[in-house]
Each structure stands twice: as structure tokens, then as C-alpha cells.
Amino acid sequence: METNPSPLSAKHESSFAYGTVKDRMPRILTKVIDVCHKQIQSSKECFGEDGRKDAIDVVGKLSQLRSEIMTDKPLFALDDQLKDKEAWNKRLQQYRDSNDSPASWFTAPWLYVECFMYRRIAGVLNSSTYLKTFDPFAEQKQQSLMQSMTAVENLATFLHSVKQSVKVNDTAMLKQFFVDFLQVSLWGNKCDLSISAGEENSQNVSEPHKNLEALKKFILIDYSNDVWNLILKQKKRKDQVRIDVVLDNAGFELFTDLVLCEFLLFFNLADVIIIHPKCIPWFVSDVNASDLNWMLSYLSSCSFEEVSQLSTKLQERFKDGSMLLMKNDFWTLPDPFCLMNESSSELYKYFSSSDLVLFKGDLNYRKLVGDLDWPHDTSFKMALRHFSPTSLCSLRTLKADVVVGLKPGQAKLLAKECKEWMVNGQYAVIESNIIC
Ligand SMILES: O=P(O)(O)OC[C@@]1(O)O[C@H](CO)[C@@H](O)[C@@H]1O
Numbered sequence: 001m002e003t004n005p006s007p008l009s010a011k012h013e014s015s016f017a018y019g020t021v022k023d024r025m026p027r028i029l030t031k032v033i034d035v036c037h038k039q040i041q042s043s044k045e046c047f048g049e050d051g052r053k054d055a056i057d058v059v060g061k062l063s064q065l066r067s068e069i070m071t072d073k074p075l076f077a078l079d080d081q082l083k084d085k086e087a088w089n090k091r092l093q094q095y096r097d098s099n100d101s102p103a104s105w106f107t108a109p110w111l112y113v114e115c116f117m118y119r120r121i122a123g124v125l126n127s128s129t130y131l132k133t134f135d136p137f138a139e140q141k142q143q144s145l146m147q148s149m150t151a152v153e154n155l156a157t158f159l160h161s162v163k164q165s166v167k168v169n170d171t172a173m174l175k176q177f178f179v180d181f182l183q184v185s186l187w188g189n190k191c192d193l194s195i196s197a198g199e200e201n202s203q204n205v206s207e208p209h210k211n212l213e214a215l216k217k218f219i220l221i222d223y224s225n226d227v228w229n230l231i232l233k234q235k236k237r238k239d240q241v242r243i244d245v246v247l248d249n250a251g252f253e254l255f256t257d258l259v260l261c262e263f264l265l266f267f268n269l270a271d272v273i274i275i276h277p278k279c280i281p282w283f284v285s286d287v288n289a290s291d292l293n294w295m296l297s298y299l300s301s302c303s304f305e306e307v308s309q310l311s312t313k314l315q316e317r318f319k320d321g322s323m324l325l326m327k328n329d330f331w332t333l334p335d336p337f338c339l340m341n342e343s344s345s346e347l348y349k350y351f352s353s354s355d356l357v358l359f360k361g362d363l364n365y366r367k368l369v370g371d372l373d374w375p376h377d378t379s380f381k382m383a384l385r386h387f388s389p390t391s392l393c394s395l396r397t398l399k400a401d402v403v404v405g406l407k408p409g410q411a412k413l414l415a416k417e418c419k420e421w422m423v424n425g426q427y428a429v430i431e432s433n434i435i436c
């Protein structure tokens with residue numbers, strides 16, 4: 001029986017997890033506390049003394065959470081009213097049962113404790129009276145899109161020109177543009193506010209589709225060809241091809257994902273695309289349904305014609321059913337995806353009827369491979385540990401010290417080039433379980 005490597009954790013001061021738990025998470029939480037502190041005045045104006053007290057109570061609970069993290073307190077079971085509470089407590093108890101030391105912020109698996117911070121924030125807000133649905137990251141997510149508008153305009157113009165010029169039966173050209181839009185969506189993942197601890201991290205390359213050649217050398221694993229061949233194969237075999245996109249960040253990354261979706265649907269490379277957001281505020285910039293709605297209405301009122309036209313087209317697609325949004329609490333559990341069949345068997349079954357699932361971003365990658373300390377030349381399939389409902393592909397910029405599927409010796413060479421190669425977002429993978 002194969003024994004798995006240990007989970008990444010902040011136990012080791014040299015780990016990226018340690019820096020995250022020690023510095024970045026408290027910094028992110030401090031920003032949340034500041035944002036909630038500003039709500040005290042507005043809650044008082046809207047709801048009187050009750051509102052003021054309610055917001056002060058939220059700030060107090062979040063400050064206590066920050067102190068628990070910074071002083072490495074033991075993790076305790078959740079006792080709030082959110083419906084996934086039992087699933088969280090089950091995982092915590094399983095960890096406690098299999099380890100002698102008490103589970104604390106710096107000793108429990110990094111994946112659990114980092115997700116747990118965001119789940120605790122959601123629990124505190126849900127326990128309030130007037131801030132139940134408040135998203136402390138909403139303003140940062142909106143700012144991040146507004147500061148990327150040059151790139152949004154250029155990308156929308158590029159998509160428009162491709163739709164105008166490429167024939168639907170010109171497979172060679174379509175493949176080239178598929179690879180381009182897949183890579184634009186991949187690099188859109190750099191715009192992530194968790195890695196920047198909430199500091200501005202918008203798209204600063206104004207023409208992302210013209211920058212791809214220069215970035216190619218940073219793609220360490222590239223299954224684009226296999227993904228393309230799979231799509232063509234499914235097109236030939238089936239009269240309806242379904243692709244699912246498990247989303248990551250709002251803002252520019254979400255825009256690049258929707259551009260990829262529109263390209264696939266316009267050229268009949270897919271007939272229906274389902275997108276999967278988060279259900280609670282998550283890792284600062286992760287997208288939830290209200291972020292998508294805000295972005296589409298913001299872009300529809302944009303004066304730049306190609307942008308407003310594209311946004312209107314996307315809204316039509318959600319109406320005509322060629323695009324669907326599907327919510328599920330599973331995405332904000334701490335579970336690695338190899339547990340999906342156990343904890344959300346209906347979701348696993350649902351994905352089994354998809355032709356391809358694209359997973360965006362680093363946290364989804366960490367969950368795909370279980371956030372375990374794998375040797376870097378471990379095969380992706382092995383690291384998935386039987387999570388394989390269908391063909392899947394991870395589009396991920398590296399922002400955590402876990403990566404598999406590299407050639408023997410490749411990691412050593414990369415470390416010589418750049419010590420931070422696994423965590424600075426400069427490198428990326430397009431990694432898949434597809435064997436064409
Ligand atoms: O999933 P994303 O948005 O690409 O990245 C999430 C992230 O910024 O947060 C974690 C560290 O705090 C890492 O998984 C990664 O660095």
C-alpha cells in the first residue's frame with residue numbers, strides 16, 4: 001500500500017506555509033478587520049445603536065481570531081449556523097484522531113488552516129444581524145477589475161477580431177487561437193489578491209494576448225495539445241460537448257475565463273459551459289456569484305463597444321442556457337479533491353458527465369494533489385489519488401511549494417535559476433490527466 005507524503009504545514013519555518021500563517025494570513029485578516037471597522041459608522045447610521053453594537057461585535061470576534069492564529073492556538077470545532085459546519089468538524093476530528101499533537105494553526109495541515117481562516121470569517125459575519133451577507137473583499141475585487149480595464153478592452157477587441165476573421169472550419173487557425181486564449185486565462189491567474197495579501201494586483205500587461213510568446217518558457221508543463229485533441233475528439237463523438245470551469249479569482253482572471261468560454265461557444269467547440277464559483281468570501285479574490293453579476297453589469301455599461309457587446313453576449317448566454325452557473329459548498333470545504341466522491345458524491349457524479357473540467361488557479365491545484373509534499377517528478381495521475389471523474393486540466397500559476405509532473409532533475413535546475421520559482425507566480429503549468 002503506497003504511503004502518501006506528509007501534508008504541507010507551517011511546522012517547518014522554511015516552508016511557504018510558515019510565511020503564510022505567520023505573516024500573510026494575519027495581514028489579510030487585519031485588512032478585513034479594518035474594512036469591518038468602517039462598517040460600524042454605516043451600521044449605526046442605518047440601524048442605530050443595534051447596528052453599531054453588531055459591527056463592533058464582528059470586529060471583536062475577528063480580532064480574537066487573529067490573535068488565535070498569531071499565538072498558534074489549537075483549532076476548535078465550529079459552532080456557527082452555516083450548513084457545512086459538520087463537514088468541517090468531521091475533518092478536524094479525523095485529523096485529531098490520526099495525530100497525537102493537538103491541531104493548531106502552525107501544526108495542522110496548511111490546506112486546512114488557510115481555508116479555515118476564511119470559513120471562520122464567514123461564520124463571524126453570518127452570526128451578525130446586519131453584516132450577514134457583507135463581503136469584506138468586494139471592494140478590492142471590484143477595484144482589481146477597474147484597474148485592469150486597458151487589458152480588458154484590448155482582450156475584448158482581440159476576441160472580436162478573431163470572431164470576425166476566423167472561419168469555423170479553419171481548424172488550424174482555431175487551434176492556434178484556442179492555445180492563445182487558454183494561455184491568457186492561465187496567466188490571468190497572476191491577478192490574485194491572496195498572494196499579495198490584499199495589495200493591488202491588477203493586470204498590468206495591457207495586451208495580454210501579445211505577451212504569450214515571451215511567457216512560453218515559463219510554462220513548465222503544457223498539455224494544451226492534448227486538451228485541444230480531446231475537444232476535437234469529443235466534438236466528433238457527441239452532439240453536445242460540455243465543458244466545466246472551476247473558477248478562481250474575480251476581476252481580470254474571471255474576464256479571461258469568460259473570454260475563453262465565449263471563444264469555445266462561438267466556434268462550436270463546446271455547446272454548454274458550466275462555471276463554478278465560491279459560495280462565501282474566499283482567499284480574498286475568489287469569485288462568487290455576486291462578483292460575476294457585478295462584473296457583467298459593470299462591463300455592459302462600459303463605453304468601450306467591444307467590451308459592452310461581449311458582456312451583453314455573455315448575459316444572453318446565461319439566459320439561453322449555453323452558459324450556466326452552478327453553486328456548491330464543496331469548493332469552500334478544506335477537502336482535497338480526492339475526497340469529493342466521499343463528501344459530495346453527487347458533485348463527483350455530475351463531473352463524470354462533463355467532457356472536460358478546467359480547474360483555475362493555485363488553490364485548486366493544491367486541492368487536486370492534496371497539498372502533500374510530493375517529489376516533483378511524481379506523476380500528476382498518482383498525485384490525483386483516483387480523483388478522475390473525467391478529463392481534467394489545471395491552469396495554474398505556481399504560488400505554493402507543491403508541484404508534480406516535472407521531469408527528473410527539472411526542479412533542481414529551476415531552483416538554481418530562481419529560489420522562489422514555486423511561489424512567485426512567474427512559472428505555470430497546464431497539467432492534465434488526459435491521455436490522448
Ligand atoms: O488559488 P489562487 O488564487 O491562484 O492562489 C491562492 C494563493 O494566493 O493563496 C495561497 C497562499 O496564501 C496559495 O494557494 C496561493 O498563493
Ligand SMILES: [Mn+2]
Nearest residue numbers: 248249283286
Ligand atoms: Mn484565488
